[in-house]
Amino acid sequence: MNKIIEKTDLSENVVKMVIDAPAIAKKRKAGQFIILKMNEKGERIPLTIVDSDAAAGTVTIIFQIVGKTTAMLADAKAGDMIADVQGPLGNPTEIENFGTVVCVGGGVGVGVVYPIAVALKKAGNKVISIIGARTKDLLILEEETKKVSDRLIVTTDDGSYGFHGFVSQALQNVIDEGEKISRVFAIGPVPMMRVVCNVTRPCNIKTVVSLNSIMVDATGMCGACRVSVGGETKFTCVDGPEFDGHKVDFDLLTSRLRMYASEEKQAFDNYRCECHGK
């Protein structure tokens, strides 16, 4: 049982939550995630650890309400308990002084790329951050990202704020300006990561993506999370979650993520009906 310490709405459907988890907080490194299960009947879902405070014994997560479990989590209040929190899982991000790096985050992926930007900055890199959202109200962590970045570019798909366009276009502009980039970290929706990889591939800029495969145990035991990287089958939970984006089979990832689309919708709809009934 882990207690929810604090809950903040970052946008209409994105929530930040601080959870009591002292042992995990002590061990966690940038890039790692937890598995969380709300109650006895709940599903196990992976969520990236955005921040941790070893002294306070807490970890922070940021999630978008996309299904029943995240909706339940969003409905929970500070003081409520989560039945199971397992972690830290996955391999930490490889952090070094690479030189100049670009951290690209889309939507809720901004929350995932943020701790990586923090660690890269600390390691001495010049950090350029490009963060985007569909529209201004959905943009998260702008202030926080700004603090750890040498340069911040904000984009919105509808032009309501910052650069009018996609993060990939902003990245293309940075490349065109002649910036010598050693590495790109791109995290967000699958189409976004795919497009970013398409931008960096011709310039041969190593691009690390973090994959959000469906998981069950997250200890390498089931293969639910399998992806194809460079033609080889890898398990996201133990071999990842970060991979060389130029080698990831995004089509396979996309189709496997849709495997339970109808069941997920059914569970989400049932939950919303029950809640409205109350």
Next chain:
Amino acid sequence: MENEPKKKKREKLPRHKMPEQQPLERIKNFNEVPLGYSEETAMAEASRCIQCKKPTCVTGCPVDVDIPAFVKLISEGKFIEAAHKLKETNCLPAVCGRVCPQEDQCEKFCILAKKEESVAIGRLERFAADYERNSGQVSIPEIPARNGKKIAVIGAGPSGLTIAGDLIKLGYDVTVYEALHKAGGVLVYGIPEFRLPKSIVEAEVRYLEKLGVKIETNSVIGRLKTVDELFDEGFHAVYIAVGAGAPVFMNIPGENASGIYSANEYLTRSNLMKAYLFPEYDTPIVRGKNVAVIGGGNVAMDSVRTALRLGAENAYIIYRRTEVEMPARIEEVHHAQQEGVQFKLLTNPVEYISDKNGWVTGVKCIRMELGEPDASGRRRPVPVKDSEFVIDVDTVVVAVGTMANPIVPATTKGLETNKQGYIITKDEKGETTRKGVYAGGDIVTGSATVILAMGAGRKAAGAIHEYLLGNKETPS
């Protein structure tokens, strides 16, 4: 009583059948298939035992259960006492009575097996254990004062649970770290409810907790803490029992398509996460109409019978050899046949075909024939040229084996493994190449059986007791 074996003419009595749910009924539910003996039947079956002076059955039991003694107690109607007798050497009799391959163990060596049919030792074991549990008279043994030594057990499968029970009774302070949210290992995530009701495993785990064993779930050792950190925290010895849970795929084209599961995933969703109760439980599972399960072991039988219960109209076993070579228990193969599973033998998948959404629609197979015997002594299956054909499916479960889970070995300095990643032990007591670290169960032997994993836990308990306190007395 002494003279009983000498009774002049012993009537040949057939072994008593255990009532079962009817096949067409049971494939509609996940309830247990065999229903257990009544008191009368159990006593009648127990009195078939001729109480051999030198019981050969015991030689077939990996943990030396005093079989004639517990059987005799049942024949006398002393059911609770029979359960206690079992528990002297086997801490999970309700589990073993259900899942031990008795036909290869105790029952194979029963003297009656030669002339008629062996005593139904497994069914009697199950009866006694169930009787005790249902009576509510499960006794908590007296636990000696703590001896100040702390033991960490990694993995709460049968091996880890056994050693925990043994060491707590010897006065140790025992903490079990389990990666998942529930203790039990394969007993909770792998073996289906219809073969082993989860309430039985839960009762055993609660019993250990009552004895004082601390169980820390959601604790992936190697990630949350390493073995070195456990020693730093003050543990005096560590027992590794993390099983052989990593799935093996065949690496044939199309195997990552949607609708294709490893047996571990399929069974974990269904058993541990209770996906068969979706949407009451949140975890989904694909309820395929045409389901192919690849493999011929117990895991394959469990998967295919799960598929039927999830509503499959056609459930296939695709196996590259013949029924004779199938590693699954005969009983399980029979159950599957009764339930309508279609066996595609001498058949091997070579490729999966999917639709435009990436969902599997067919498995392309090749026919096989048996050639020369291979290293295992079984005749090697060889493909028949140009014999490919396609079976239409919408769900596939790959049950061709498992391998060592690398997380703990990879994060523990000085712990040697063999080429396949299994931990090397010096002898059967589980001593590893790292001082104070012991290992047992599937992570040492590769996929084996519940009783062997338990036996390894018991032996390691003795070894740790000797290592820490120089005590040679064996745990009981």
